[in-house]
Amino acid sequence: MSVYRAFTTLQARPPPSSRDNGTPPLFATMNCASTDIENAVAALRQEATSLAGGLGDLAQRASVYHHLYQHSEANHCFPLLAAHGALWASGYFRSGMRVGSILAWAHAAAGNQRRRRELMQRLTRFANDFRDINRRVCVETYFIYHLSSSDSLLPAAERLIPSDLLSQMARCHAARRAGRTLSDRERRSLFEAFFLWEQATIVGPAVEKAFAEFDWPAIKAMALRPRISFAYLPRPTPLVFSSFSDTAERIEKGLQAFDLAASAGWDKVDRDLRNYGILPSDFSVDPNQYFANLLGSLGAYGALESPSRDLRNAPLQ
Secondary structure (H helix, E strand, O other): OOHHHHHHHOOOOOOOOOOOOOOOOOOOOOOOOOOOHHHHHHHHHHHHHHHHOOOOOHHHHHHHHHHHHHHOOOOOOHHHHHHHHHHHHHHHHHHHHHHHHHHHHHHHHOOOHHHHHHHHHHHHHHHHHHHHHHHHHHHHHHHHHHHHHOHHHHHHHHHHOOHHHHHHHHHHHHHHHHOOOOOHHHHHHHHHHHHHHHHHHHHHHHHHHHHHHOOOHHHHHHHOOOEEOOOOOOOOOOEEOOOOOOHHHHHHHHHHHHHHHHHHOHHHHHHHHHHHOOOOHHHHHOHHHHHHHHHHHOOOOOOOOOOOOOOOOOOOO
């Protein structure tokens, strides 16, 4: 079966949107051995939502993605490439807003300030639609990773995660616990399963809606044809889109991004996260401690963790 046909036939329960800007209340640490499964699942989703931050917290989401990659013992590569996506998008959004501002000022120069403000409001909504997509993907990536890692939550995982994806995640966790590194073929299989799921469930519908609602033809034309230059890509070979709204093309480019990462070497792909100049210096010094501090700043220890657990060294079981 082709990748695109697999995508079009993929069935998955859609996750709830986290569109509003507010951060949900922090939750109490839960012991799944003695707590109702549904409460534990709700706590895990709250943790994921808190860690994903607000619309503009792209660097924070990159650190969360990196935690998942590192926690998986470099077996779950989707989060690492998603971290590159978040950091690249941060600069892309800034440059897009600058271009929009320049074009909109033409209306101000002609004495039409109202039209300028209207166009910039449209552009801001459009950019926020994509920031929200990024945030929702981060929530679900964290949620699925930790939900699928817990034997105590297996009934919920079987209900909420498509069976093919759950099987791939189970292989990832088994390898992590055994201290085994998956082959690039196995890692690609996991990447493809997760990537197809997030395209079908979150990205595809949201991207289609965002472009349908955006009414600024000049900027829309540019947004449809991005040149994505992740830091690990060999230069000058960006991923050039003909139409970012085309699901099949997004899938093709996503798999190409994985293959280029595997060719570059995963250690290099990890190191090159620092090349965007966006992650805090504390992250570069010790990513594990940085993530532990992030959890602590949210008043959390990990939805399935004990407060006394060393988050830096002890993996979830």
